[in-house]
Amino acid sequence: MSLFRRWRLIIGGVTLGSVITAGIFLIPPVVTSQSWPWKWADWTGIGEDKIKKTSTETKGGENGSIEKVTVTNEPQSGKTLWDFLELLAVPFLLLYLGYQLQQKDKEVANxxxxxxxxxxxxxxxxxxxxxxxxxxxxxxxxxxxxxxxxxxxxxxxxxxxxxxxxxxxxxxxxxxxxVELISNGDSIVLNLSSASLKGAKLSGTQLSRIQLSKADLSDADLSDANLSNAKLIGTNLRNANLIGADLTGADLTNADLRGANLRGSNLDGANLDGAKVTNANLSNAHLSRADFIDA
Known part of the structure; x- marks a missing residue:
């Protein structure tokens, strides 16, 4: 049995035991009856309200007559469990709404x-x-x-x-x-090795000859991007979207392409020596002259 399953069983057992224990200690004070069916205690407010009626007689009316006066008292029932729950619900609701507003404010601030x-x-x-x-x-x-x-x-x-x-x-x-600082610059060709580009939205971008060795491009959207002759040595491209990407002549030595979607991409002449391609989707990809040695 895996460690994860063991922990699930342990946690499940503790949770079930807690529920049973709570039931043992909470049900008796709430349910009051010696026989079935059970009847909820009055203080819980569950069930019909009881209305008490009393009658009194008063003697000595006007002109010495005797009058019988019936007085009916219908007292309001006391606070019940549900009344208290209603009182508690309002502040808790306000707290919850305040928390949600606070989180929204933080999100907007970020x-x-x-x-x-x-x-x-x-x-x-x-x-x-x-x-x-x-x-x-x-x-x-x-x-x-x-x-x-x-x-x-x-x-x-x-x-x-x-x-x-x-x-x-x-x-x-x-x-x-x-500003031509990545691949076509006449003066500066910026080296972005080790850049943090996880989840970057780069669909359709022109990244020819870009230097992104050991960069993190996992989960990035590079669909239809031009990465021809790009330096992607040791680059993390796990689960990246490379559908239709141009990777002709790209250096993907030791790159991590596990789970990447390369459907319809062009890997003509690409170097994938030592690359990890487990579960990568290479359907309809162009692989002519691609080097998969030790991949």
Whole structure:
């Protein structure tokens, strides 16, 4: 028997024992009857309310006559279990609604913080490129390397801060594509190795020759993306959506493609030496000249 099943049985036994124990101690005070059927105790409020009626006689009316006056008292029943439950329900409901509002406020605040972080990143990188006139610098200029290192550091930190926010991760990469810092840059080709891109929304993006070795692209949407000649050595692509992706000539050495959907993708000439492809969907994929040695 697996450890998980043992724990389920233990927890189930404890829960059942707790219910039985609670029933033993709670039912007798609530149910009062010596014979079947049981009758709920009055204080629980379960069942019909009892109305008590009393009559009194009063003598000595006007002119010495005797009058008989019947007085009927119909007292309201005392607070029952259900009355107390109603009293408790209101504050608990208010607490629950307050908690939900608080969680919603936190969610909105987190979204605003991530949006502010994205704008700060975009502004900072744009300022670096414009103020230093990167396009006019020579390829061997030491300033280019310093700017590249700064942008890489800020990019990796920003992507990591977005955690599970795939939309904003995709926005960062799209921005880098537009300013030609990833694969087609004349001055800077940004190295994004070890980048945190889990769950990133990158469908249809142009990522040719991008350097993403040892990056985390698990659960990412890369459908119809252009990853031709990309450096994906040791990259985590578990459960990634690569439907229709162009991976011609890509280096996927030791990449983790377990559970990835590669249906209809183009792996012509790709290097998958040592790659993990367990449960990967390769239906209709183009695999001519692909290297699967030790995969």
């Amino acid at each position: 979204i605003n913080l991530r949006e502010e972080a994205l704008h700060r990143y975009l502004d900072r990188v744009s300022d670096l490129l414009i103020n230093n006139k990167v396009n006019t610098l020579e390829p061997d200029d030491p300033l280019l390397e310093a700017i590249s290192d700064t942008i890489r550091t800020k990019t990796l930190a920003t992507l990591h801060s977005f955690d599970k926010d795939g939309e904003r991760k995709g926005s960062v990469i799209q921005f880098l594509i537009e």
